[in-house]
Amino acid sequence: MSTFQIASPAPRRRGGRARRIRGALAFYGFISPWLIGTLLLTAFPVGYAVYMSFTDWNGMTSFMPWVGLSNYQQVFTSGDTLSALSKTLILCAIVVPITIAGSLFLAVLLNKRMRGRTILRTLIYLPAVVPPVASALIWKVIFDKNSGAANRILAIFHVDPLDWLNGQLAFVVMIVVLLWGVGAGIIINLAALQTVPAEQLEAAKMDGANAFRSFRHVTLPAISPILLFQTVLVTITTLQTFVPAILLSPIAGSNVYTNIPPANDVYMVDVYEQYFDYSRYGMGSAMLVVFFAVILLMTGLIFKFLGRSVFYAVDPSESGKG
Amino acid sequence: MALHDVRTDPETTTRTPRPAPRPPAAPIRRRRERNRIAFAILVLVALLVTAPFVELLISALTPGSEIGADRWLPSMFRWANISDAIDYIPYWDLTRNSVFLATLSGVLTTFSSAITGYGFARMRGPGKKFLFGVLIMTMMVPPIVTLIPTYLLFSRYGLVGTYLPWVFWGAAGTPYTIFLYRQFFSSMPKELEEAAIIDGAGRIRIFVQIFLPLSRPLLVTAFVLAFNAVWGDFVAPDLFLNSSNTTLAVGVSSGYTNQAGYPLYNLLASGAMLYVIPVVLLFLFAQRSYVRGFANSGLKG
Known part of the structure; x- marks a missing residue:
């Protein structure tokens, strides 16, 4: 050659x-x-x-009656949609920060040299490979009112059994299911921590900075683009929560969709109901389009803030152009 | 060689002990103590997140009569629960469907993504930059956004109830996998194809005979990611397939109920366990491929 x-x-x-x-x-x-x-x-x-x-189609007629923007107007004014939207945003407000901070914290700990680190990392990561269907089912078994382990733990503290899968508590269970997969972020963060320049960390130590200060002033700025990228990814994933919401319902059979506890009626569940319970294809579509637009906007924003650098990361042909 | 870069691959970094920056007159004891606290926290977290697996195993082996009893362990482990769970739903048929669909999807996606990734990495054409931007955008679009409209379109053309949608999805490749391939192929030296061009090899031959064999580690990653995605998917098979050809994910989540529609928790746990075990084994054996798949999702600022 x-x-x-x-x-x-x-x-x-x-x-x-x-x-x-x-x-x-x-x-x-x-x-x-x-x-x-x-x-x-x-x-x-x-x-x-x-x-x-833009139509009022119900999926049955051969023509689609044009209704202009009225579906979009409803997305932002109908009580059902707004409550679904607010539930989804609350879900994000809880799940996203805990996932990001938690996985970073665990990654920092796993980055230290210690015995058994490989096994610990594998165990902590394991829930992240469990498919969403299975994690919903596993937690459903645990949170069942009569037979679940959750209520047995409460019994130790003399608390009466709670009906976790019905009413408002179903929302808490959904959060637990989503947080269980925190390990997925650990691997990305561990890789990110390797990119922090060792000389800078050493220099900080020479200057007498303690662990927290060197983390705050050296590590964090170095990995902040990756953290931002992750935040957007986790937010997008959380916004589309669907499977845990429907599969946690205490009645499991083929009629899962009709027994979703109202507390878990998040945005995507609402979309699904618009299409398949109410045959309001126009409304469901408008909700999807709004969701799509929000995601495009978020993607556009990280492009703007981070440039394409995060994506073009390891490409030699682009690195010269800065 | 970005993908094998020691600094970006957590697998390799942990294996090769990095010379730890050692400050002069270091308070070694204090650092060791801090590591001990870190170790304790990690053990606690590991126990916490693996406890559900243990509880699943226990529930899976609990006799039906002892469900709901106020005890942590059943009086006996009933192993027959597992065979009951297999008999209660058409377990083998569902598994066969899942394996078939996941393999089909995995093979198609892997090769189609490699071809497209190669095109983006090694070729020029008008609009390439724009199209790559589109690729990145589609990487962020969750599949659920297109799923229902696709379902409505496909049902118009009679494609619902068949495996054809998976053939189409597989043949189109996955944006993220394409991205991984593109990064991989970009990092290879130019001489690789220039020599072959001088030898008179065509583009397709260069790809098949030189680049594809080199990308073997990535082929595994791509296949595992795609296989898992289909194995773990609930929404698409639930929408597009019917009870005669659906997958294990749908079967397990809707099959274990009594006449009144309430779940049979021990069988549900057994079924969920049988459904999860292959994924966990695949992860343990192909851990390196997983890590590579996740760790490169947009690294380095």
């Missing part, structure tokens, strides 16, 4: 127009699976949802 190294810079520039066109065709040929797939399976369905959102 070394023979070609000398010759390599030359042929690149000589490419004529025909060659560039052939190159472009090859490029589009290679990315065509994704490009076609995205057009058909993402852009088209989203476009369809946008169209439905």
Whole structure:
């Protein structure tokens, strides 16, 4: 291979127009699976949802009655939607900070050299690989009013059994289910901690900074882009909470959707009900479009604040351009 | 070689002891003490998050008559619960469906993502930068947003109740996996394909014979991620499939009820355990691939 190294810079520039066109065709040929797939399976369905959102369609009639923006007006004024929205935001306000701070804290601890670290990391990470369906079912077994372990623990403190899966408490159980997977963030944070320049940490120590101060002034600024990125990711994931909300209902059979405790009636559950319980396809679509817009906005914001650097991280061809 | 960069891969960093920065006249004892506190906290957290698994195991082996009894351990472990759980729902059929669908999806996604990732990494064309921006955007779009409209569209064309949607999703690749491949292929030296071009090899041959074999570690990661995604998915099979061809995720979450619709907790726990064990084993054996998959999600500022 070394023979070609000398010759390599030359042929690149000589490419004529025909060659560039052939190159472009090859490029589009290679990315065509994704490009076609995205057009058909993402852009088209989203476009369809946008169209439905301007109609009053119930899925039965052959035509879709046009209603303009009235569905959107309802998204922001209807009591049901607003309460679902506020529940979802409360969920985010609780789950996101705990997940981010908790996983960072655990990552910092796991970054210390100690015996058994690999096993501890594996155990703490394990819940993150459990599929959402299974974690909902596991916690449902634990929080059952009559047979669950949660009430047995309460009994130790002489507290009467609580009906966890009905009423307001179902919301607490949903939070527990979501927090159980805190380990997913640990791995990202552990990797992030390796990027903190060791010289700077050492310099801070030389200057007499204690562990907290060097964390606050060296580590935190170094990993803050990754933390911000993670915050957005976790927020997006939490906003679309759906499976734990529906599967925690105490009645499990095929009718899960009709027995969701009102406390767990989060945004996506409401979307689902609009479509499949009330056949209000227009309303459901409007809610999806609003959700989609919020996510695009959030993604756009991290692009703006972090640039593309977080994404282009390890790419040599981009790193020179700063 | 970004993916193998020691600094970015937590797996390797922990194995190779880094020379710890040692301040002069260090209060070593104090540091050791602090590590002991850290160790204690970690053990506590590890116990806390693994306790549900233990409780699941206990519930799974509790005899039906002792459910709801005020005790931590049943008088005996009833192993027959497991075979009862298998018989109560069409467990083997559901498992076969899950394995088939997850494998199909995994193979398709892995190769299709590799092809697209290669295109983004090693080729030029007008609009490439823009399209890559679109890719990043779609990475952030949760699948649930497109799922219901896709379902309505597919039901119009009679694609609901078949595995065809998974073929389409698989063939389209996964934005995140494409991104991983793109990063991987970008990090390889130019000489790799220039030599082959001079030898007269075409683009496809270069990809198949040179780049694809080199990306083997990533192939495993991509397959494991895709397999798990389908194995763990509840919403899509619940919407798109029916009781005759649905997956284990749906079967386990809706099958273990009595006549009145209330869950049979011991069988539900057994079923959930049988459903989770393959995922946990896959994780333990392919831990490195998992870590690589997660750790590179947008690293380095």
